Amino acid sequence: MTNSIKLFDTPLKISEVPYFESKHRRVSAAMIAQKEVGSISNCLACHSNALLGDFHGTYVPNYGKIDD
Numbered sequence: 894m895t896n897s898i899k900l901f902d903t904p905l906k907i908s909e910v911p912y913f914e915s916k917h918r919r920v921s922a923a924m925i926a927q928k929e930v931g932s933i934s935n936c937l938a939c940h941s942n943a944l945l946g947d948f949h950g951t952y953v954p955n956y957g958k959i960d961d
């Protein structure tokens with residue numbers, strides 16, 4: 894993942910990391926704006942198993958299960 898970051902171009906936000914961006918292309922502004930989510934930094938809203946280190950089986954509130 895860090896290989897995709899150019900030297901002297903270190904992103905300050907995880908949402909600007911190329912790997913993160915490519916994984917979240919299907920996430921729309923409307924999905925994030927919902928009261929259940931609020932921010933792309935609210936990982937747990939969509940990744941309920943994130944505390945277990947599991948980011949698969951993503952469930953976006955009101956949109957349902959989304960898989961790659």
Ligand code: HEC
Pocket residue numbers: 907916917919920924925930932933934935936937938939940948949950951953959960961
């Ligand atoms: C609005 C909902 C939403 C939020 C908030 C969100 N994600 Fe995701 N995430 C997704 C979707 C949809 C996918 C693509 C489907 C999938 O891979 O399960 C995804 C994919 C991923 C993947 C790749 C999983 C894979 O199967 O390859 C990782 C890692 C990930 N997200 C981490 C994060 C982290 C860390 C945060 C918080 C900083 C976050 N996500 C916030 C919806 C979200």
